[in-house]
Amino acid sequence: GNGFYLESQQRRESNARSYPRKLPVALTEAAGMKVKDADGNWYFDCLAGAGTLALGHNHPVVIEAIRGVLDTGLPLHTLDLTTPVKEHFVDELFASLPPAFAARAKVQFCGPSGADAVEAALKLVKTATGRRTMLSFHGGYHGMTHGALGLTGNLGPKGAVGPLMSDVHFLPYPYSYRCPFELGGEQGWQVAARYAERMLADPESGIVQPAGMIMEAVQGEGGVIPSPDGWLKEMRAMTAARGIPLIMDEVQAGIGRTGKMFAFEHADIVPDVIVLSKAIGGSLPLAVVVYDESLDVWQPGAHAGTFRGNQMAMAAGAATLKFIRDNRLETHAAAIGERLQEALRRIQADVSCIGEVRGKGLMIGVEIVQSDAEPDRLGAYPARPGLARAIQQACLARGLILELGGRHGSVVRFLPPLIITPEQADEVASRFHDAVRAAEL
Numbered sequence: 001g002n003g004f005y006l007e008s009q010q011r012r013e014s015n016a017r018s019y020p021r022k023l024p025v026a027l028t029e030a031a032g033m034k035v036k037d038a039d040g041n042w043y044f045d046c047l048a049g050a051g052t053l054a055l056g057h058n059h060p061v062v063i064e065a066i067r068g069v070l071d072t073g074l075p076l077h078t079l080d081l082t083t084p085v086k087e088h089f090v091d092e093l094f095a096s097l098p099p100a101f102a103a104r105a106k107v108q109f110c111g112p113s114g115a116d117a118v119e120a121a122l123k124l125v126k127t128a129t130g131r132r133t134m135l136s137f138h139g140g141y142h143g144m145t146h147g148a149l150g151l152t153g154n155l156g157p158k159g160a161v162g163p164l165m166s167d168v169h170f171l172p173y174p175y176s177y178r179c180p181f182e183l184g185g186e187q188g189w190q191v192a193a194r195y196a197e198r199m200l201a202d203p204e205s206g207i208v209q210p211a212g213m214i215m216e217a218v219q220g221e222g223g224v225i226p227s228p229d230g231w232l233k234e235m236r237a238m239t240a241a242r243g244i245p246l247i248m249d250e251v252q253a254g255i256g257r258t259g260k261m262f263a264f265e266h267a268d269i270v271p272d273v274i275v276l277s278k279a280i281g282g283s284l285p286l287a288v289v290v291y292d293e294s295l296d297v298w299q300p301g302a303h304a305g306t307f308r309g310n311q312m313a314m315a316a317g318a319a320t321l322k323f324i325r326d327n328r329l330e331t332h333a334a335a336i337g338e339r340l341q342e343a344l345r346r347i348q349a350d351v352s353c354i355g356e357v358r359g360k361g362l363m364i365g366v367e368i369v370q371s372d373a374e375p376d377r378l379g380a381y382p383a384r385p386g387l388a389r390a391i392q393q394a395c396l397a398r399g400l401i402l403e404l405g406g407r408h409g410s411v412v413r414f415l416p417p418l419i420i421t422p423e424q425a426d427e428v429a430s431r432f433h434d435a436v437r438a439a440e441l
């Protein structure tokens, strides 16, 4: 049962484990959006590999694609040497990119982690511009390697490792509910945009001409914070006018999750660089950086590495991209996401601890707050991370796996597979409702 595996994990794995501590289960079987633990309990998986499992667990087209590689004597791993499987993956990738971007795109295989693709993007824009400074955003998350962590807003994981990248400037990210800079609403994002512009224009701001700007169109780990389209457009216009490459980190929000293939497409912008991982490998490890050909200044060996040739991941990724496009799964994600958000808003009206329900498509966050306290000067109730954790546990007991996030750890995050049905979305909401009621007592 679970006990055997958990005891062994406790004894032998490092203390760096974070979410497994809050979700003490050993998983033995999975299909679609459900997973089974070693005691025979089934769960709805709304963590789904932190958004990796776009088609859920063991989707037939993914399994078939992996089998296709295994059954035909194709090499399993080829470093960066090309193969028919890789050729097919690149076809699918380019067919999924916005046409204006695809027409001028180059791809660099990275990884297999998202963080490695962020490192690649960072090195790329530094090499292309000859500059050193980076612009990043408060609350952003880009991974755990030194460079990626240096671009990450959250100080928690940085504390112990000392100075990272020396020249990163963090700009405010508009957050309507609990913005530390009081930049909520339309007026707020306009102030955030003006602030960024003036910081760049002001010789006294300390910002040397940047090599690039990196951001998430919807912050994920930071607490599911969708950026306003107007603000994103302004950031694009500002960076374009100043010759600063714009890197969109679509590791979590990309590949259909937010209701468009890429989250930046909501704002109708075209970035210079796109960082992709998680769902791009169809549940196996894969990461790429895709960029405008004008940035293609790399010399051979500039971003080498051993594990960029995982053929099963490319086959699974290609099958995932094709299935999403053929079935307009991003449109499905938008519709089901709206249905789930509406259900969560009805729950918000029924309970007293939900401060805000927000998100885009199937990337949804629920802020758990203390509503009988005084709102703070930003008009938001105090965060209640303890209650958020209790709700997460109550969900687990009711067969629902969810993760927390946000600056206080008080945002419950819903990242179900894109194949979730309306009935499953309703069931997820219903279990969450029960869990919130039970935890509130």
Ligand code: PMP
Binding pocket: 050, 112, 113, 114, 115, 116, 118, 141, 142, 143, 144, 216, 220, 221, 249, 250, 251, 252, 253, 277, 278
């Ligand atoms: N960027 C974003 C937006 C992410 O959400 C993550 C992972 N949560 C990463 C980068 C890092 O990816 P990985 O964990 O594969 O290194």
